[in-house]
Amino acid sequence: MASAIIRGLVKHGHKSEHILVCAPSQHTRSRLVKEFNVRVHSDNSAAVAFADIIILAVKPFIVPLVCDELRPLLGQLNEQRGDQGGEQKLVISIAAGLTHASISDKLPRNTQLVCAMPNLPTAIGKGLTGLYVPGHLDRQAFDDAEQLMRAVGDTVWLEDENQMASIVATAGSSPAYFFLFLEAMEKAAIAQGLPPKTASKAVLQSAMGAVSMAMASKEGLANLRHQVTSPKGTTEQAVLAFQHGDLDALVARAMDSAARRAKELALG
Ligand SMILES: NC(=O)C1=CN([C@@H]2O[C@H](COP(=O)(O)OP(=O)(O)OC[C@H]3O[C@@H](n4cnc5c(N)ncnc54)[C@H](OP(=O)(O)O)[C@@H]3O)[C@@H](O)[C@H]2O)C=CC1
Numbered sequence: 001m002a003s004a005i006i007r008g009l010v011k012h013g014h015k016s017e018h019i020l021v022c023a024p025s026q027h028t029r030s031r032l033v034k035e036f037n038v039r040v041h042s043d044n045s046a047a048v049a050f051a052d053i054i055i056l057a058v059k060p061f062i063v064p065l066v067c068d069e070l071r072p073l074l075g076q077l078n079e080q081r082g083d084q085g086g087e088q089k090l091v092i093s094i095a096a097g098l099t100h101a102s103i104s105d106k107l108p109r110n111t112q113l114v115c116a117m118p119n120l121p122t123a124i125g126k127g128l129t130g131l132y133v134p135g136h137l138d139r140q141a142f143d144d145a146e147q148l149m150r151a152v153g154d155t156v157w158l159e160d161e162n163q164m165a166s167i168v169a170t171a172g173s174s175p176a177y178f179f180l181f182l183e184a185m186e187k188a189a190i191a192q193g194l195p196p197k198t199a200s201k202a203v204l205q206s207a208m209g210a211v212s213m214a215m216a217s218k219e220g221l222a223n224l225r226h227q228v229t230s231p232k233g234t235t236e237q238a239v240l241a242f243q244h245g246d247l248d249a250l251v252a253r254a255m256d257s258a259a260r261r262a263k264e265l266a267l268g
């Protein structure tokens with residue numbers, strides 16, 4: 001996910017020399033230098049010395065270990081900046097499930113922390129990121145987090161931290177559902193006899209057309225669907241097959257499973 005954010009930021013015009021990536025493996029560091037020409041370091045505390053905005057983009061169970069490494073220097077530099085009336089460093093966590101309080105507890109007191117849930121299309125500037133800070137904190141103070149994630153797509157602020165699990169299910173994980181559905185369509189089209197390249201083009205262009213149309217239209221998804229579905233026509237048969245398979249219930253079950261997993265990750 002870090003690579004996707006970096007790709008999106010660099011595409012949007014962020015200078016690669018202003019980005020420092022900390023990763024333990026030499027292989028990953030070399031790949032990122034080769035791909036984006038970013039700075040790299042093996043020591044996570046180098047990020048605190050270098051950056052005003054620090055993104056925690058590790059697996060949820062690694063976040064506490066990384067916070068332990070960031071805490072001493074982060075506390076020291078934020079205290080210095082506080083004394084001088086300067087801006088505090090901002091930490092953004094993209095770890096699925098982890099709560100604001102659980103990460104805050106691992107960082108120096110009063111660290112500016114935003115919980116964010118981006119998704120993979122940030123890599124091409126078309127991401128969706130859910131953002132959360134507790135209600136008693138002023139969101140204006142977190143403009144930098146919103147601006148950064150806006151550079152790689154759209155953003156939504158969440159009122160209630162419990163909504164974060166739904167954003168994981170609806171946006172963080174969902175590109176995989178769409179890929180899965182498109183894969184299934186591609187396989188079916190090939191099974192019906194289309195050449196693989198033709199099947200792929202027909203599936204992807206149709207998906208892009210449908211999504212672009214839905215985004216541009218004020219009519220709502222069900223209305224657009226009805227426009228395709230001629231009475232007694234071909235689409236009706238396909239829609240009926242999906243409905244007989246209880247697509248709505250299946251999708252709800254899948255999304256509930258993702259949201260439930262996000263809540264489990266919060267518990268560690
Ligand atoms: N994948 C996605 O679409 C999304 C993921 N997320 C969240 O992003 C986070 C990362 O997920 P994802 O990108 O899929 O995972 P990956 O396994 O692809 O990446 C994790 C990265 O963490 C690095 N890492 C491991 N240990 C440390 C450490 N101690 N200090 C610093 N870096 C470390 C690894 O570096 P190395 O290669 O050197 O081991 C690796 O590059 C998760 O919390 C996930 O919930 C959120 C939204 C979407």
Ligand SMILES: O=C(O)[C@@H]1CCC=N1
Nearest residue numbers: 096168171172173174
């Ligand atoms: O599958 C995961 O856990 C991560 C979080 C959202 C997308 N990928």
